[in-house]
Amino acid sequence: MKTIEHVQAVAFDLDGTLCDSVPDLAAAANAAREHLGLSALPIETVKSYVGDGVAKLIHRVLTETYEEEAEPAQWEQGFTFFIRYYHDHLSVYTRPYPETEAGLKLLKSLGIPLIVITNKNEVLAVELLKQLGLADYFSLILGGDSLSEKKPSPLPITHAAEVLNIQPADMIMVGDSKNDILAAKAAGCLSVGVTFGYGDMTMLSQNEATKPDWLIGSIPEIYENLQPQKEVENR
Template identity: 60%
Template sequence: MLKNIQAVAFDLDGTLVDSIPDLAASANAMRVELGLAELPRETVQSYVGDGINALVHRALSGDYHGKVNANLLERGFPVFMRHYAHHIANATRPYPETEAGLGLLKTLHLPLAVVTNKSEMLAVKLLKELNLLDYFSIVVGGDTLPERKPSPEPLWYVAEILGVAPENMLMVGDSHNDLLAAKAAGCLSVGVTFGYGNMAQLACDDATRPDLIVNKLPEIYENLRPSQPKD
């Protein structure tokens, strides 16, 4: 199934790195500055995946589907961005074996990409601070194009830039947005079990069932490397 893969795209938060500690810290710094009580880290984690605008809106309302007046949003957004930009890698770390997995894939001479709903500027900054940026040929953020995941547009864009057909590109992620985008783009998909999404639950739905599920990134290499000739 994976023998024709010519490029691999990765989600960022929840797939390559665990960024919840710093996202939660910035969300709570914003709330405290605006006179609001802090939120539990697990609550902030449930708000992640649809970009910074959505995260700030949800963190201000304290509800995934909550409403926030424009004035509060206008005051809160720059506070969050200022704090997060300065503390983006305080506690954020790559998941175990992330670098090993990326390094193994590079030995197959496959171009690697990041396709995230995080803003491009913040994604690049985070990857650079964690010494991961050089693994990737391109980084596409949630504001790079008019549409973001679950739209297929970011994956089609990456495939075009890398000169591969979408069906020959793999999308690796932890959330419904990643898997929906992959299916809509015609890419094969890999779901990771260690991220923020419930991969067992996602795998039960035809719309979000990944083609492969892994517990660590080096397993992708094991599935992509050429078969060894038998004696």
Template identity: 55%
Template sequence: MNLKHIKAVAFDLDGTLVDSIPDLAAAANAMREHLGLPALTDLRIQEHVGDGIASLVHRAITDERHGQADAAIWEQGFNFFVRYYHAHLTDNTRVYPGVRDGLGLLRALQLPVVVITNKSEYLAVPLLEQLDLRDAFSLVIGGDTLAEKKPSALPLQHVCDVLDIQTSELAMVGDSENDILSARAAGSTAIAVNYGYADATQLQADLVIGNLAELYDLMKK
């Protein structure tokens, strides 16, 4: 696939740049214990990730994909979760193999790279800082940065406005349906990683990669 027209690359965070499930699961289970609920497996928590912390708290309390917790219980759980998770952002979260090298290669091509995540800025920015990744990115767009989050096209459109490029010149790299739908809505190239939290073969992306370094060969002039 020819990606030589791409002028910037956007990356999802959880499941694409970093494996954060151990710390998300620890926070979710600490919250459940606080609420008098039994622990869930890490794999089950992983199935609830992808739409931001507010949705994760609903799902972690109810253990249902579309579950809605009682408002008072959700608020108590949400406040506990955010405090706990913010204090333990990178206890066991790790950068995926190939990410640092891949980002370096893209920067060598003088391509701006940004993060577009449904995680709030309050959590995403310190996570990136603690893993020494923040300086690699021109922008970090969180789930609470704009009026809409993925799968809306708005975050991608905003990035393109800031970078003064067309949405067709942006590639969105992620591991979830939200990433692909957001790219489709914006008219951007949709790229899936095959090591994330979803089955990449089911995402109907334009391209599936196993390492960010693969982008270098596809994008170099």
């Protein structure tokens, strides 16, 4: 496992890293499709479309492809309906992963700021974290629309480092997708891939460009690797 001299902040992706939100995303996506006279998609299909923000998700849900764009009027209708429906049903089925809160508590005990950097719209991300009882763990929450660029751009990570008055090299970025790893590498901070999220870490690890520096099976593992370092620093 690679190490750095001192970790001064930990940034987390949201969907597929801190919580399993696919059931509610799929329900909202299918409600939007029904509103437009389309049939429901399997939850696994919607899951494969998650990770690049709501705007992209709606294009994918409506075209049933990864790259094609829906006709503008249809997309606008679908997007508007989805946002309204999803905002009202954010945490019907969405739950933090089993050891998320325990891991966040342990990391907070080290006295380092925790951050969320997600491609989900900021308003939705903040509200979801509140509903899950996790919002108070975080010093900063950046959504996909908080800045001019979102992951895989390094901008959200470099912006967070600037706000916290630290260097990106002193942060780690924890996520489940290619976007998280690419953003971390471009920003110059260590990438930590979770093996329980939506991304295929085995596949991503086979490519040097998307291979995370660390792989973890639970959030508390971060604490376990940082704790000895903090003990040394505090002597």
